Amino acid sequence: GFATVDNQRGARTGTSEIIYGAGKTKEQIAGIVTSMLEACQRRVLVTRLDGEKAAGVSELLAAGGIAMEYDPVARLGMVGDAKEPDGLGTVLVVCAGTSDLPVAEEAARTLEYLGNRVDRAYDVGVAGIHRLLACERRIRDARVIVAVAGMEGALASVVAGLASCPVIAVPTSVGYGASLGGVAALLAMLNSCANGVSVVNIDNGFGAAYQASLINHMK
Amino acid sequence: GFATVDNQRGARTGTSEIIYGAGKTKEQIAGIVTSMLEACQRRVLVTRLDGEKAAGVSELLAAGGIAMEYDPVARLGMVGDAKEPDGLGTVLVVCAGTSDLPVAEEAARTLEYLGNRVDRAYDVGVAGIHRLLACERRIRDARVIVAVAGMEGALASVVAGLASCPVIAVPTSVGYGASLGGVAALLAMLNSCANGVSVVNIDNGFGAAYQASLINHMK
Amino acid sequence: GFATVDNQRGARTGTSEIIYGAGKTKEQIAGIVTSMLEACQRRVLVTRLDGEKAAGVSELLAAGGIAMEYDPVARLGMVGDAKEPDGLGTVLVVCAGTSDLPVAEEAARTLEYLGNRVDRAYDVGVAGIHRLLACERRIRDARVIVAVAGMEGALASVVAGLASCPVIAVPTSVGYGASLGGVAALLAMLNSCANGVSVVNIDNGFGAAYQASLINHMK
Amino acid sequence: GFATVDNQRGARTGTSEIIYGAGKTKEQIAGIVTSMLEACQRRVLVTRLDGEKAAGVSELLAAGGIAMEYDPVARLGMVGDAKEPDGLGTVLVVCAGTSDLPVAEEAARTLEYLGNRVDRAYDVGVAGIHRLLACERRIRDARVIVAVAGMEGALASVVAGLASCPVIAVPTSVGYGASLGGVAALLAMLNSCANGVSVVNIDNGFGAAYQASLINHMK
Amino acid sequence: GFATVDNQRGARTGTSEIIYGAGKTKEQIAGIVTSMLEACQRRVLVTRLDGEKAAGVSELLAAGGIAMEYDPVARLGMVGDAKEPDGLGTVLVVCAGTSDLPVAEEAARTLEYLGNRVDRAYDVGVAGIHRLLACERRIRDARVIVAVAGMEGALASVVAGLASCPVIAVPTSVGYGASLGGVAALLAMLNSCANGVSVVNIDNGFGAAYQASLINHMK
Amino acid sequence: GFATVDNQRGARTGTSEIIYGAGKTKEQIAGIVTSMLEACQRRVLVTRLDGEKAAGVSELLAAGGIAMEYDPVARLGMVGDAKEPDGLGTVLVVCAGTSDLPVAEEAARTLEYLGNRVDRAYDVGVAGIHRLLACERRIRDARVIVAVAGMEGALASVVAGLASCPVIAVPTSVGYGASLGGVAALLAMLNSCANGVSVVNIDNGFGAAYQASLINHMK
Amino acid sequence: GFATVDNQRGARTGTSEIIYGAGKTKEQIAGIVTSMLEACQRRVLVTRLDGEKAAGVSELLAAGGIAMEYDPVARLGMVGDAKEPDGLGTVLVVCAGTSDLPVAEEAARTLEYLGNRVDRAYDVGVAGIHRLLACERRIRDARVIVAVAGMEGALASVVAGLASCPVIAVPTSVGYGASLGGVAALLAMLNSCANGVSVVNIDNGFGAAYQASLINHMK
Amino acid sequence: GFATVDNQRGARTGTSEIIYGAGKTKEQIAGIVTSMLEACQRRVLVTRLDGEKAAGVSELLAAGGIAMEYDPVARLGMVGDAKEPDGLGTVLVVCAGTSDLPVAEEAARTLEYLGNRVDRAYDVGVAGIHRLLACERRIRDARVIVAVAGMEGALASVVAGLASCPVIAVPTSVGYGASLGGVAALLAMLNSCANGVSVVNIDNGFGAAYQASLINHMK
């Protein structure tokens, strides 16, 4: 009774329902996954799933004969067969620092799950601009770019200035003090003086990936 | 000396430079437009140009034989020949209320300037959901959607739930009190529980249009 | 000495005093409950009571021969006989997602405790608007509606647009990043473009239920 | 084309559409009023209409033979016959200080427009509690209360402690400095330790009146 | 080397130095206490000392033959002989709810430590105004009042309206959601429409007591 | 009908009612003044009265034979005979910079109006600490101090460290950018590491003076 | 009486007093300038002086035979002989866009006034990174850099990554919506992931110049 | 793959890369240190390294024959030979209270690591101004000053008023309530009315030290 699953959405939007794992019990997650598979969906993604809860969900699903792959960096649970990459081009995921990795990987793994080829350029923050310029070709070759950065979030602007494709910016909560839990990066990205940038919620690697995948699958 | 114009950007990013009109004098704007045309750009767009300054710029440009079209609702100045619509599909601009019109038109006119066919669905806010559902077909047919709303900014989530294409949300500063100059709508849109939504700055109809156009021109 | 109990309030406002459990010790709570029963109140409700403290309070009360029922989802402790539903109509509690359950249940259980018939429509968030439209009849039949949602909080506006009765909106702290602990949903609800909406504090399912019950008991 | 009027809403929600006057031109407002009357609505209310724009709208409507009454304190424009008071009881509007008058009157006049008998108790802020206690009987006799206050917004809590009916609180932007344009009063009201209080947007006398009227018309 | 003790301050301001316990190690606190006693101060107060650290400090001091009294509700450590009450009148400490007790007791115990007679009126929040009015005589008899309240912080305004002496208001972090950790109460108190109110930091019972004691010792 | 004047307050709190001039019309102010005088109050103070409105009020009062003195720096209107200084000591008003003058004068003139001897030490901000140290004797001799500062608001802490009497701090809105309209100074003052400081609202010279006067009149 | 001029500061800190022009009357400014010259200072700088007030000050000073130079872009008034550039190296002032000019010029002119050689690189925002890279040599050759940018404020990070000297960042209030009056740029700069960056207040070109000059004059 | 180490930076900016330890695993940190040493850097500094992680990193590095010194107060890990002090003068680190020690030591130890002589003046907050004035000579003798303070952050202004060298201010998160995690001190420092102050992020002792070292090494 606690969930009203929207099984038509897969058909309508081109992807199956995705489960937001935070704030749900392992029993609720396993229950929703099971009912979605019974409704004939082939793949389910669970986001924001911490390690302990993932173990609990896996155990519950295993009892019903269902296997769930878990990525502890990206904190994603994936049920069902991998999808063949059927996107039109490559999605580039860039991130500013090593500390942004969990969010960058949430984006990259979600992109792969949704059928995209992914190019990763990590730890190329703007303070060492030559590291980023070394990626100029990959930036120009991408069909969509997901730009992940915390602290001052300047990466999105510089990348967008070099790119001719849409850039989806993901602020992260990396930082301290005046980073205000990612709000500094969020504001910076919203104020980007470069054209072609839009923004998703702080740490929302999944959301950026989802939209990037939509764009990469347009024919 | 006051401006370092980036004339290569047209070539590099697929569009010519756009001038942010706020905070510049009429002399500065006319000067930048002129130097861009001299550098062989065919079209220039000036955003955030209020009526009085527009008149001043027009006059200065006219002295040099350059005509500028001005749209007082969208507060846009446009120099050069109109571009033929060469986008792949239609971009739908939806807005919640009549008071959102200036931002919606900034988006729509910019889209047309950048070579897109535009479908306008205005004043279809979520408080009268049947008005929005009446647009369901147009929502499904769009290649990209720009969703413009102030106050609680709920429009983006409902539209994205009905759409299968990317939705670029534009919060507006329409409202009072706890709307905090558009921050309420901005936060709502960033927290959209619908997939496929990304967000630009408050009242930045131009920015949403720019990214929507990039998406609509991908082959 | 630590509490000045207001036993006249039951007579005056039509309900007995309710205890805010957070920030009180188990000894304080058990003491207040006991003195209220001694002052001849028939029922006591303790809100925001976590599981561990509830166990402590139960033990202390049991020593005095008093039984307390505890609901771990709603985090409510209830002492005294159940009240027969004597409200005039049905109160509908709608919530956007499974993660909003604790707040929705705090509202629903409080409503029942205060003598109301409750209809629950859970997990009907606006991103899948057809799930919500499927509840249109129940929305029209309600005498009061409590609308519970986190993230962008858009549910209240859409429900109020479909309803002709008062809607009391409860923002929840569900979400992350720019949800700012529920402030995003709070602001959205305060800016609702739909008529007939008022708002209570973030996660305050109790407060919404209390007012809804007042309305449902007006003759 | 700039407005999608929802004429069914009158039928559905029991009142005709209300026009939010801020951010619309006089031409837009007069146009919407006219089309609503043509769609057979008997009364139209325009809120947030400043004096100068009201004069412009009146002139445009007069040209079409339509008369609009204007209240400069409440900043309301009213078209159509007055409605007979058909609410079940009296709605009490209390306000803390003389400076809150415009918002209190927006509430009171809207309530009368919607068919309610209104009792006004103005300038009874909590710093002189005996002034408020002198209203204790009127507070107990009301069927719904609209409590309007700026600065620290304490009025709502004290009134709700004395009342046994629902209290709808309206924070106002009266004050300076740390009143933060009404945010201080808004937060205070949301945190009311009294039961039975819900809150609307800063300065939204209209919104409180609308919900109060719904409650006062419940049978 | 880590502390530059200001032993002249006792002479200058009429009280010995007070130690802020948070963010210091038990070794640092015991060291500062010892050096202050060696510099011939007769009493030392340690504020914001949690239970565990207090035990550690006590143990270290005991090794040097120094006894420290600890109050776990007020989280205060007190070294040295009690001071005889030598203030001119009585300081009234009022608080709104049982959850405000720790802050109210921090004020009351500090006041006693600084030589004041204290009258405590607890749990007299404004939602049950008659409980507060029952204290009217004690309010009028006080020489200074410390008013402690969280949530909407309305207590200070009502008390100041009844009093003819200075009221020092202490907002507390009691509450949740839109209480923003006490910021709501702080803003309310700063905006008090009653005269004679000044405010200290959130949860700063000590600071209010200190100033109240200064006032109560003026000849 | 627009005002419920509390004429008993004079008797009760030792001063007559003070009128907050902002947000009231000249007719309202003149009306309240007149009714207060008719109720036998001897003096009336009107705060936050800008020059233009003051002229209007004066004219209206003059028609009734009432004279109002107006101080354009302090923006105060004063009706009635000056009060003889009957406070016990001197109140020192210190301010940090010349731009804080209007607020400092609002305090100083209000203090004089309420019967206090005032010592003014202006433009002694902490950046030139020797200017402030030159006032050390006056600081020690004061019975109460009102410390007025904008920008970083450090003055209150340094003064309180030098004083042995209560310090009432008034943050001002002087500054720009990160001064956030006085919020920076307000927060600094609330966090003063010096003992004996309490704070009033931004720019509220009146409120500080009122409390300082209460303290200075205690016997 | 309104100003306590600190004429020793010139001797002590190596520069004469500087007058903050905002919030002072023209009479106050002229008075302070005059008294400083009488106290034998050779040069006076007045900041934040708008055009109209500058004219008034000039007139007043001229009456006393004193000439003031006024720069309307930088909003600076300068009295006294120009100082010969005696700094050790060159200070580079970079700014992101044409709209940042007033702040950049406030810095540049102040630097010249304080005896520094200035190199200006304007309109080199990060969205067109190659424009900035074209300045790489000038960045390396500077002894100190003042980096001025609004919107997302990314310029400071990129410049600091290329520089080996201190960078003083000045956020500007250029932008709209989520730029929050310069707070977005301020936060970004405080969170710079590049080493060697410190920050001054929003729009405080003067403050950055002052510190840069101190550094450039160290021997 | 997780890190793109910028080994050229050492050459370019005069120091080797510094590792931000927060948000990285011990394996990542040890890996980066190792690769930097392999790239022939002689010294590596790891900041924001808590005790437990430091132990893990030490163990991993020891396995490769690399020793890391760890300072638990400053939370710094240091690899490689100590650098001889080669700065031109002395850098003075002042801090307001004992609770600011961790940040002050982060600055002081980083300064020593980067080759500076350091003078420490701790616990000299402005509430006891004479303690600070006792340091006046050391303040005048410093070549650069790092001023560390939480709460109201006034130290920076007073120190800068006494100094004739650049002051780099570090706000700390010491405090509670309205200190807002250091934001109060940050805002105060940004609004310093003293000349010559610039500011780094809350608790960023490292950042201040880095810039101070650059200044102290300028020839």
Ligand SMILES: Nc1ncnc2c1ncn2[C@@H]1O[C@H](COP(=O)(O)O)[C@@H](O)[C@H]1O
């Ligand atoms: N309304 C707008 N909002 C945000 N960015 C804009 C806007 N108009 C122009 N821009 C961008 O601002 C940059 C030009 O800035 P400027 O050199 O100051 O004219 C270009 O990258 C534009 O694409």
Ligand SMILES: Nc1ncnc2c1ncn2[C@@H]1O[C@H](COP(=O)(O)O)[C@@H](O)[C@H]1O
């Ligand atoms: N003062 C007001 N505050 C909030 N909402 C209002 C106000 N006045 C009208 N509305 C609502 O705004 C909606 C109309 O918006 P619009 O279509 O922009 O005129 C209606 O649902 C009205 O009930």
Ligand SMILES: Nc1ncnc2c1ncn2[C@@H]1O[C@H](COP(=O)(O)O)[C@@H](O)[C@H]1O
């Ligand atoms: N400048 C002021 N700031 C804060 N409160 C004020 C001010 N001036 C008057 N008041 C208080 O506001 C109340 C009067 O409000 P009102 O009835 O609206 O005139 C009285 O209690 C005054 O003492």
Ligand SMILES: Nc1ncnc2c1ncn2[C@@H]1O[C@H](COP(=O)(O)O)[C@@H](O)[C@H]1O
């Ligand atoms: N505590 C710190 N605060 C701010 N920046 C730092 C800190 N420690 C190191 N950094 C900088 O962060 C960058 C390294 O980031 P990362 O590649 O994630 O290790 C370098 O530019 C460092 O100088």
Ligand SMILES: [Mg+2]
């Ligand atoms: Mg790195």
Ligand SMILES: [Mg+2]
């Ligand atoms: Mg409409």
Ligand SMILES: [Mg+2]
């Ligand atoms: Mg769901």
Ligand SMILES: [Mg+2]
């Ligand atoms: Mg009044």
Ligand SMILES: [Mg+2]
């Ligand atoms: Mg109670």
Ligand SMILES: [Mg+2]
């Ligand atoms: Mg001065």
Ligand SMILES: [Mg+2]
């Ligand atoms: Mg440009």
Ligand SMILES: [Mg+2]
């Ligand atoms: Mg100390």
